[in-house]
Amino acid sequence: MATIYVLEYGSYLKVQHQKFQVLQQKKLLFQVPVREVTNIILFGYCHLSHGAVQTALFRKIPIIYYSSQGYYLGCLESKTQSKVTYLTEQVRRAENENFVRQQAEIIVRAKLRNARILLMRINRRRPNEVTNKTITELKKIIKCLDVHPPLASLRGYEGKGARIYFQGLSKLFKGEFSFNQRTLRPPKDPINSLLGFGYTLLCQELISTIQLAGLHTDYGNLHTPRNHHPALVLDLMEEFRAQIVDSLIVYFVNKKIFSQEDFTLPDEKGAVYLKQESLKKFLKYWSEKLSTELTHPPTQRKVTLRTCLKLQVKEYISCLMGKSENYQPMLWQK
The missing domain is CATH 1.20.120.920 (CRISPR-associated endonuclease Cas1, C-terminal domain)
Structure with a gap:
């Protein structure tokens, strides 16, 4: 299982063919199968596609935001599933x-x-x-x-x-x-x-x-x-x-x-x-x-x-x- 870290300024995270893809200036930096992702952590100025957000929420993958200096800002996630x-x-x-x-x-x-x-x-x-x-x-x-x-x-x-x-x-x-x-x-x-x-x-x-x-x-x-x-x-x-x-x-x-x-x-x-x-x-x-x-x-x-x-x-x-x-x-x- 994997945590996706996105650090590059202006990076773009999207979903295609059941894979999270990270791009910068339309160049593919890396991709990870959706089923293998447990967390998405973004640093600084990054973009997410609507499809990436929907997929993360549907699969209960938290999207965590940090400042460019590593300061925790907040988290986007689906409703907490406490038993x-x-x-x-x-x-x-x-x-x-x-x-x-x-x-x-x-x-x-x-x-x-x-x-x-x-x-x-x-x-x-x-x-x-x-x-x-x-x-x-x-x-x-x-x-x-x-x-x-x-x-x-x-x-x-x-x-x-x-x-x-x-x-x-x-x-x-x-x-x-x-x-x-x-x-x-x-x-x-x-x-x-x-x-x-x-x-x-x-x-x-x-x-x-x-x-x-x-x-x-x-x-x-x-x-x-x-x-x-x-x-x-x-x-x-x-x-x-x-x-x-x-x-x-x-x-x-x-x-x-x-x-x-x-x-x-x-x-x-x-x-x-x-x-x-x-x-x-x-x-x-x-x-x-x-x-x-x-x-x-x-x-x-x-x-x-x-x-x-x-x-x-x-x-x-x-x-x-x-x-x-x-x-x-x-x-x-x-």
Whole structure:
């Protein structure tokens, strides 16, 4: 299955002979059979034919819009197909404080554990005192979860762990880019820009996967449900942030895949973004990353990372519907 990325300025997406075709100045750039497409992602100034929109809506393929700098703008999709049985159970479970707290604890533990393992892996090659201390501090925070703290405390531990983690991660980057702290909106340096774009892509990948499975995106556990806030998506992202995004960004920086020339100069808000032509390079590595094969611990199947996302959504459904007592997260092996 494929995600179509359209980046070229003025590109035109149409359907012909049951294939999505991308053209620029009437020249065919590439084509993909409609049956193989799961997402269409457009960057900057692109055109779609009426037939392409109709086909995407009919086949429930979301059309996702980003700015030319990789900033998420919105999504065009058919009516969300949440299964009534799942939605009913999501609402019921959201009112069960014990269920919400238990799953939130599992999510925080998985996030911090996977983050710590990434630091340990990279630090073996380039050990430093700050990262060593971070690894120790994260272990202490994870230990605090053994007393099964209330939900508010869990969120506090998650926030504290994330701040400490990025301090340790900052010392593992080498080369021309510096990284002092995580800045979200706007990203103030190239590393933050890369991290933010990676998290946005991961979020959108999970949104599509969760909706396709029939779940509602807004009923989560660790993240508070509220309007226009995909709490479940953010919950299931946590265990994958270090595995998929952070490890890729460390690779980008330390292997000098990107240089200063790949980024815009700071705007009036100090924001730094990838240039549009450099997004294509990021997406090439992103697709390769999601195609990486590994053993999925809960099932012991050798699958791609993209399939791992789908299997974890199924794990959550199993927990939601009472087939398993608790959610079983994707834990990275040491």
